[in-house]
Amino acid sequence: MDPLSETAIAELGRLCPDGVERGVDLSAVSQWRIGGRADLVLRPASTAEVSALTSWFAARGIRPVVIGLTSNLLFDDAGLRVPCIQIGARMAQISLEGARVRAQAGIWVPGLARRLMQAGLGGAEHICGIPGTLGGLICMNGGSQRKGIGSNLLEVESVTSDGVVHTRPAQEGGFGYRQSVYQANGEIITAATLHLPTRPRAEIRAEMRAILADRRRKFPRKEPNCGSVFVSDPALYAQHGPPGAIIESLGLKGRRIGDALVSPRHANFIVNAGAARSVDMLALIQEISQRSMTELGAPLRAEVRYVASDGTTCPATQAHKDALAETAP
Numbered sequence: 001m002d003p004l005s006e007t008a009i010a011e012l013g014r015l016c017p018d019g020v021e022r023g024v025d026l027s028a029v030s031q032w033r034i035g036g037r038a039d040l041v042l043r044p045a046s047t048a049e050v051s052a053l054t055s056w057f058a059a060r061g062i063r064p065v066v067i068g069l070t071s072n073l074l075f076d077d078a079g080l081r082v083p084c085i086q087i088g089a090r091m092a093q094i095s096l097e098g099a100r101v102r103a104q105a106g107i108w109v110p111g112l113a114r115r116l117m118q119a120g121l122g123g124a125e126h127i128c129g130i131p132g133t134l135g136g137l138i139c140m141n142g143g144s145q146r147k148g149i150g151s152n153l154l155e156v157e158s159v160t161s162d163g164v165v166h167t168r169p170a171q172e173g174g175f176g177y178r179q180s181v182y183q184a185n186g187e188i189i190t191a192a193t194l195h196l197p198t199r200p201r202a203e204i205r206a207e208m209r210a211i212l213a214d215r216r217r218k219f220p221r222k223e224p225n226c227g228s229v230f231v232s233d234p235a236l237y238a239q240h241g242p243p244g245a246i247i248e249s250l251g252l253k254g255r256r257i258g259d260a261l262v263s264p265r266h267a268n269f270i271v272n273a274g275a276a277r278s279v280d281m282l283a284l285i286q287e288i289s290q291r292s293m294t295e296l297g298a299p300l301r302a303e304v305r306y307v308a309s310d311g312t313t314c315p316a317t318q319a320h321k322d323a324l325a326e327t328a329p
């Protein structure tokens, strides 16, 4: 069944009341301000709705894309022809019980960090400046100060691609440096339980303020961006330093393709300096990675994930060359 037919839209509306939107301009909603039109975006309000939607799609052989706040995503200018499930503000409840905190996956990470500080729970200060959802953070095992959220988790609730809800202990989440099982298993994270030690609120607040001040000083703030574009490679790091220093040493700070610009403020950030297209971003990301390969012997690998119009999602350095050709003028 065509998910855009009137019958399908009516059925989806019953499974996800008030959460169905057609024809969403991704360049208006994505953090990089890049992307074409998404045919269908669904914003469920509970795990039960996520399960009902995924079962409905599985029964019709349709594989939707899952997104959070898009702070780590590059959408194609061709948009999205498959349905997109966005876990966000409609799934943002939190409950605290001693050192255990259960939060829905759509909660905004800086807001979660603030709630933890107010409750006097430490250990997750490192997430306070990350502008995504908890679900996106867990999928990316995001963090700062050389930490990842995986080490703060007890368990993660997710929904499989055929609608089954299950809870996985954190040890089975495959958490490594910016890695988790959720990047490949097609499950949708719906909630998580964190376990955090108590810590004086003043100490937590002071640490968070220092982290935020440091980020304000170092990162570009005005132009649309997706945070660090490349992950740190241990071998490259040992010899040449972090990705920003490597990009600078390759002479690529300030390099521009179209309106995609390596930030003059921090070289591991690529900003949209106006009307950048996905093809510009991909070309610049791949040029940087290849220059690292030819001049330093190892490529830089992208943390940012590219979403093709058929929903295929992969690190932007692995985007197929066709993506560069398809959208070229």
Ligand SMILES: Cc1cc2nc3c(=O)[nH]c(=O)nc-3n(C[C@H](O)[C@H](O)[C@H](O)COP(=O)(O)OP(=O)(O)OC[C@H]3O[C@@H](n4cnc5c(N)ncnc54)[C@H](O)[C@@H]3O)c2cc1C
Residues within 6 Å of the ligand: 031, 065, 066, 067, 068, 069, 070, 071, 072, 073, 087, 105, 129, 130, 131, 132, 133, 134, 135, 136, 137, 138, 139, 140, 141, 142, 143, 144, 182, 183, 187, 188, 189, 190, 219, 225, 226, 227, 228, 305, 313
């Ligand atoms: C200014 C800026 C600063 C940043 N700083 C940091 C930083 O310090 N550390 C860091 O790690 N990252 C950082 N990031 C990157 C980004 O914010 C994180 O990766 C964030 O956790 C992504 O969350 P999101 O909700 O935006 O996910 P999205 O970007 O929407 O999605 C990212 C990936 O997660 C998947 N995903 C999203 N939600 C779910 C879900 N519910 N279930 C399953 N999969 C899901 C998507 O399919 C996609 O593959 C920064 C970004 C910006 C713009």
